Amino acid sequence: MNTEFRTAAVIGAGTIGLSWTALFAGHGLTVRVSDPRPDLAEAIQSALDEFTPHLAQQGLEVDGIADRVVIAADIADAVRDADVVQENGPENAEFKKDLFATLVREAPAHALLLSSSSAIPATAFTGGLADASRVLIGHPFNPPHLIPLVEVVPGGRTSDESVAAAVDFYRFVGRTPVVERKEIPGFVGNRLQNALSREAIYLVEQGVVTPEDLDKVMTNSLGIRWATVGPFLGSHLGGGPGGYRHMAEHIGKSMKKMWDGLGKPSQSPEEQERLIEAVEKAYGSSTYSELAETRDRKQIAVLSALDSAAKEEN
The missing domain is CATH 3.40.50.720 (NAD(P)-binding Rossmann-like Domain)
Structure with missing residues (x-):
């Protein structure tokens, strides 16, 4: 070809x-x-x-x-x-x-x-x-x-x-x-995104956190970590010198219990409307263009930092 x-x-x-x-x-x-x-x-x-x-x-x-x-x-x-x-x-x-x-x-x-x-x-x-x-x-x-x-x-x-x-x-x-070596609806990225989104919606529905504060949790913790190492390498490092094996063998059981307790949002029409209104309250004062410009500026900064770090490694 x-x-x-x-x-x-x-x-x-x-x-x-x-x-x-x-x-x-x-x-x-x-x-x-x-x-x-x-x-x-x-x-x-x-x-x-x-x-x-x-x-x-x-x-x-x-x-x-x-x-x-x-x-x-x-x-x-x-x-x-x-x-x-x-x-x-x-x-x-x-x-x-x-x-x-x-x-x-x-x-x-x-x-x-x-x-x-x-x-x-x-x-x-x-x-x-x-x-x-x-x-x-x-x-x-x-x-x-x-x-x-x-x-x-x-x-x-x-x-x-x-x-x-x-x-x-x-x-x-x-x-x-x-x-990707096997077809599956949603592929990999969107399946991961939707798994996280489902739990995020559940936490907001349950009144645990607001949409704005949930975004702060992500951007000030997991978002930073995953931008640099991803879930598997993050877990491998989380296991200390013992690596992923230590993580799986010593913390895996408690993680499994947490999996079993993950929520399933109802997303009834009433709950969906409440969620939409909560997101609009958090971000509706800015236009789409303003929010997109801020997103892109921050993403460019992250990509630039990652590129600089990669060059230092080489």
């Missing part, structure tokens, strides 16, 4: 698609964008204006970045010269079945066909395709031009060659691809 990446097609220009567009263009690719939204040109320009400083902080060449982005007349026009297609459509298997049938038909035979699907495995929408060997999941975390992880998840008919090419592509655009 061709691993020369010159042209990328972005199908779907919502939050994720626009972030991909900026990232790909920042790495010198010609990016052809397709979306039926009537404000597509304005949305692309706004995204480039917002994201270009982030790309510059990553050391990318951003001069002339807008010239590398092309608005396509339709999907066929977007993918006609593509080496890579990144789909960002609705989280709906039937929609993706129809869309990927079009992509397989219209894109060049060498093009990788990647989906940003957050939860739907590729096998769920590729069964009827004549060629599913180059279709797989490339699931990012928002916003993908900043957050390094991309979950690379092959479907049942994806070729090993396509998996390797996808890893090469995401590394080419500065991401950290992780190949």
